[in-house]
Amino acid sequence: MNAMTPAPTSQPDLLDFSFVLFGGTGDLAMRKILPALYAAHRDGMLAPGGKILAVAITALDCNGYLAWVEEHVKPRVPESTIDDAAWLGFLGRISYVRLDAAQPDSFASLAEALRNAPGRRIFYMATGPALFVPICSALGAAGLTEGASVVLEKPLGHDLESSTAINDAVGRIFSEDQIYRIDHYLGKEAVQNLFALRFGNSLFEPLWRREWVESIQITVAEELGVEGRGNFYDQTGALRDMVQNHLLQLMSIVAMEPPQSMDADAVRDEKLRVLRALKPLRGDEIRQNVVRGQYQTGSINGAGVPAYRSEAGVGMDSRTETFVALKAEVENWRWAGVPFFLRTGKRLAARVAEIVVNFRTVPHSTLGPTALRPGSNRLMIRLQPTESIRLTALAKQPGLGMTLQDVYLDLAFDQFFQHERMEAYQRLLLDVIAGRLALFVRRDEQEAAWKWVAPIIDHWAAPESAPKLYASGTWGPAASSALLARHNTCWLEEEN
Numbered sequence: 001m002n003a004m005t006p007a008p009t010s011q012p013d014l015l016d017f018s019f020v021l022f023g024g025t026g027d028l029a030m031r032k033i034l035p036a037l038y039a040a041h042r043d044g045m046l047a048p049g050g051k052i053l054a055v056a057i058t059a060l061d062c063n064g065y066l067a068w069v070e071e072h073v074k075p076r077v078p079e080s081t082i083d084d085a086a087w088l089g090f091l092g093r094i095s096y097v098r099l100d101a102a103q104p105d106s107f108a109s110l111a112e113a114l115r116n117a118p119g120r121r122i123f124y125m126a127t128g129p130a131l132f133v134p135i136c137s138a139l140g141a142a143g144l145t146e147g148a149s150v151v152l153e154k155p156l157g158h159d160l161e162s163s164t165a166i167n168d169a170v171g172r173i174f175s176e177d178q179i180y181r182i183d184h185y186l187g188k189e190a191v192q193n194l195f196a197l198r199f200g201n202s203l204f205e206p207l208w209r210r211e212w213v214e215s216i217q218i219t220v221a222e223e224l225g226v227e228g229r230g231n232f233y234d235q236t237g238a239l240r241d242m243v244q245n246h247l248l249q250l251m252s253i254v255a256m257e258p259p260q261s262m263d264a265d266a267v268r269d270e271k272l273r274v275l276r277a278l279k280p281l282r283g284d285e286i287r288q289n290v291v292r293g294q295y296q297t298g299s300i301n302g303a304g305v306p307a308y309r310s311e312a313g314v315g316m317d318s319r320t321e322t323f324v325a326l327k328a329e330v331e332n333w334r335w336a337g338v339p340f341f342l343r344t345g346k347r348l349a350a351r352v353a354e355i356v357v358n359f360r361t362v363p364h365s366t367l368g369p370t371a372l373r374p375g376s377n378r379l380m381i382r383l384q385p386t387e388s389i390r391l392t393a394l395a396k397q398p399g400l401g402m403t404l405q406d407v408y409l410d411l412a413f414d415q416f417f418q419h420e421r422m423e424a425y426q427r428l429l430l431d432v433i434a435g436r437l438a439l440f441v442r443r444d445e446q447e448a449a450w451k452w453v454a455p456i457i458d459h460w461a462a463p464e465s466a467p468k469l470y471a472s473g474t475w476g477p478a479a480s481s482a483l484l485a486r487h488n489t490c491w492l493e494e495e496n
């Protein structure tokens, strides 16, 4: 890793900015946002005049906040990237304003602090969603929003209705082109590489359709459990936490038509078409095609872990799902009839995110039954933990006979590109500062995704509906394998 060089950047003129971080003493600020801003600073990607104004209710002055950053943020920055001069320079950008976000009057101190602040204003809501509307309204009332941007973290609402209410209220203060809805998966290098793979190569495009594709699997599996977020997670569950956003975004990039350009709206229009073309799931289809699971005790990397219901903040009778597997279909000419199997879960057997495109087998085998085995032609795009592409084909084993076996064309991106990978948050924050919207979710996309998951949420709300239990360290409940078996296929790891 040390031999890696920073990724080349074509950063245009750096723009001054005033980055106002609501939730400045919160978990997200500590773990993600401030480390990402430090990385951008260290890499010389922030304008020298750019300022960070942290805002929270905690009683601190500026020095007190800087001591908090030193104590809580620095340990979360990779040690190899700490450079004393850069760290001091980073602290020099930061100041602190104490305010109570629920008290509009207290915004006068923020207005005062911003009076002579440089560049465009960015208001980052690293708070719970309940504060998004009060903060935006108070910013509007204090006259601070003109020309500014607002960044909204997920979860944006709990369902279609609550997300519409937040979007309506925020939309009265900020116009859509001022609003940056974060889905951090879109900031991952590997996810952007999907665009390059699909739209930079003529090789795959003719095959990327129902005539040639048998099925697609998208898996985002985690080994981690709820990691002290039991209170939040128990109200949320995997469908809202991962499927409604990250998985449907990945799926829409895999299934979208080539956009006319990479302009924000051109890309988002095409993703939206996919989300709107998702076949609605109802009643029996939900029972058959959606699997809901919850982890029990088990073992991860040889260590015993507790059941979900024993995690802090989780009720003993919780029905919240920590696993979802489902079959989705895109009702358009390109994809009609092709199943997209989506799966995500916590406490699974491995941390992996991958997309598997299974191509149809040859129509007739002149070379024996092996050529008719499903999966003999496949493209596997691995996004995490490392980025790679594997193309599977059949080849003849050396020797007299004509025996076929799988061979692989492998490309490991970290070996090919000897560059450090930019963290998703760093990339997305730089986009916000530069005013680039393409990797942020537009309101209509978000609402289309909520609309599609809504019947599943309703179905699971029925008192008789309960998640299927699975042992930690496995690939989820047996029903997940059965779902694919009903379509004459299996998850990739089940093949051997």
Ligand code: BG6
Binding pocket: 222, 241
């Ligand atoms: C977040 C979810 O959006 O994504 C977490 O809230 C999840 O529950 C995380 O662990 C996974 O992200 P990554 O980048 O680690 O795959």
